[in-house]
Amino acid sequence: MAGELRLRRPPAPEGEGAAAASSSNGKAGPSSGGEGSKRREALGWLEWGRGWLAIVGEFFFQRIVASHLANPLELPPLEGVSIIVTGATSGIGLEIARQLALAGAHVVMAVRRPKVAQELIQKWQNSENERPLNAEVMELDLLSLDSVVKFADAWNARMAPLHVLINNAGIFAIGEPQRFSKDGHEEHMQVNHLAPALLAMLLMPSLLRGSPSRIVNVNSIMHTVGYVDAEDMNLRSGKQKYKSWLGYSNSKLAQIKFSSMLHKRIPAEAGINVVCVSPGIVDTNVVASEQLVVVLFGARDLPKIVVAAYHLIPYFIFDAQEGSRSTLFAASDPQVPEYCEMLKSEDWPVCACISYDCNPMNASEEAHNLETTQLVWEKTLELIGLPSDALEKLIEGESVQCRYGQQNAE
Numbered sequence: 001m002a003g004e005l006r007l008r009r010p011p012a013p014e015g016e017g018a019a020a021a022s023s024s025n026g027k028a029g030p031s032s033g034g035e036g037s038k039r040r041e042a043l044g045w046l047e048w049g050r051g052w053l054a055i056v057g058e059f060f061f062q063r064i065v066a067s068h069l070a071n072p073l074e075l076p077p078l079e080g081v082s083i084i085v086t087g088a089t090s091g092i093g094l095e096i097a098r099q100l101a102l103a104g105a106h107v108v109m110a111v112r113r114p115k116v117a118q119e120l121i122q123k124w125q126n127s128e129n130e131r132p133l134n135a136e137v138m139e140l141d142l143l144s145l146d147s148v149v150k151f152a153d154a155w156n157a158r159m160a161p162l163h164v165l166i167n168n169a170g171i172f173a174i175g176e177p178q179r180f181s182k183d184g185h186e187e188h189m190q191v192n193h194l195a196p197a198l199l200a201m202l203l204m205p206s207l208l209r210g211s212p213s214r215i216v217n218v219n220s221i222m223h224t225v226g227y228v229d230a231e232d233m234n235l236r237s238g239k240q241k242y243k244s245w246l247g248y249s250n251s252k253l254a255q256i257k258f259s260s261m262l263h264k265r266i267p268a269e270a271g272i273n274v275v276c277v278s279p280g281i282v283d284t285n286v287v288a289s290e291q292l293v294v295v296l297f298g299a300r301d302l303p304k305i306v307v308a309a310y311h312l313i314p315y316f317i318f319d320a321q322e323g324s325r326s327t328l329f330a331a332s333d334p335q336v337p338e339y340c341e342m343l344k345s346e347d348w349p350v351c352a353c354i355s356y357d358c359n360p361m362n363a364s365e366e367a368h369n370l371e372t373t374q375l376v377w378e379k380t381l382e383l384i385g386l387p388s389d390a391l392e393k394l395i396e397g398e399s400v401q402c403r404y405g406q407q408n409a410e
Helices: 045-065 091-102 114-128 145-156 187-202 204-209 221-225 244-265 289-295 304-316 325-332 335-345 370-383 390-395
Strands: 082-086 106-111 135-139 164-167 213-218 272-277 352-354
Touching: 045 221, 045 304, 082 091, 091 106, 091 114, 091 325, 106 114, 114 135, 135 145, 145 187, 145 204, 164 187, 164 325, 187 204, 187 244, 187 370, 187 390, 204 213, 204 272, 204 390, 213 244, 213 325, 221 244, 244 272, 244 335, 244 370, 244 390, 272 325, 272 335, 325 352, 335 352
Parallel strands: 082 106, 082 164, 106 135, 164 213, 213 272, 272 352
Antiparallel strands: none
């Protein structure tokens, strides 16, 4: 279906030296860009241009590139596999949850609107399946880190294994002004990165019980135009004028950077693999084509070429079922753990990244920058209220105090 993943390691990006992959313990080395001690505050024009070319190229050619994939994707039997899916009441998340449930998995729909999720389960049961579906609903609001801690506490209390965590929920408030959560974080950064990072960390005990297990983060090609300043992750300093696409792309790059460090720091013997997937450019509630056609005329913070391209949405964009394929592949295909283990053994600087065509993809050049990756790791742990040694303690089965939710993660 997607070739042999373990034989298809992505090449290093242009300008990436061997030193970028030389850190075996997740510590930062010299900047791969050769800038020495000077810290830059944004992408260079060349990287920024390559990023937008990648986005436009994906828009126009994703259907051709992914034409070899079945739709829907064929899944193996998943009886006995427990999977949490965030944002499972619409778009890609709905399709992911539905197809996993129909394949026999125990699916936990982690959502803001439990009633809607319950109605969906009943609809699937009545119309698509003769055997009872093993699906349930748990409430989770990613705009509240207290809610994330409460959710993780409730799941961990079951002492049950978790085999796959799918961090699917996300937002892209196109053309909207900057907003902050009640926790004080820019909303894109919290929903797309900080809350999923906290959820993955706190569910580590359950993922260990489910080993071999996977953390699958739904990312985006938009990460290629992002740049994360660890000292200004919430874009409050005014160094850069806030734009909705900047908030979104920065949050997606932060997710890849944190995932890459998580991938490096989890011991191989723990059997927990971390994967970031790109679903392609999809018509969902995150970026709906109907919304874009109307809103983008007033979304002056987007490049004109992107605005023009979205007029052609009906001809090029994926629907939710097509967009769900890479995530379903990353969550269920037996090649994925082997591929992750290969990257770990070779000390590859970025976690496994799977493209919308279910083949390996190369993350942006900035995603390979170990210096900024280390800084993002440290700052993320600070922002989500966990100590710097939280992962090591959780892997060892020790308790960790989280600043949010007033709970101990065990």
